[in-house]
Amino acid sequence: MAMLASDIETLIRESFPNAQITVQGDDGVHFAAEVIDESFAGKNRVQQQRAVMAALKGKMDGPNGEIHAMALTTKAPE
Template sequence: MALLAKDIEELIRESFPTAQITVSGDDGVHFAAQVIDESFRGQNRVQQQRAVMKALKGKMDGPNGELHALALTTKAPE
């Protein structure tokens, strides 16, 4: 089953309920997401992105993952 941008946003929102989240992509497997959340303050980019990947609950795991590619931008609010 192909994922929709709203599905990815909902998964991320479960872990980051107050974040500003924007997800785009329309082919069902390639997406871009921007997640801006206060919890990222003081974390480096790798830590931030790992937290978001964890929120995706395995949707990108291995060759059988539902989500093939996600261009991810994370940061704390300015």
């Protein structure tokens, strides 16, 4: 089942309500997302990206995941 960029933004926003979130992608399975959130301060990129992946609630898990690929950029505000 294909997803919309807005669906992904909604999932991420549940975990990061005050984040600046940009999600792009129009084929339903390949996306790019940028998440900028205060909670990332002091965390390395792996920790930041794991937090965002957890927010996707398994939508990228295994061959049956709804999201095939996501280029993910995370950072704390400057």
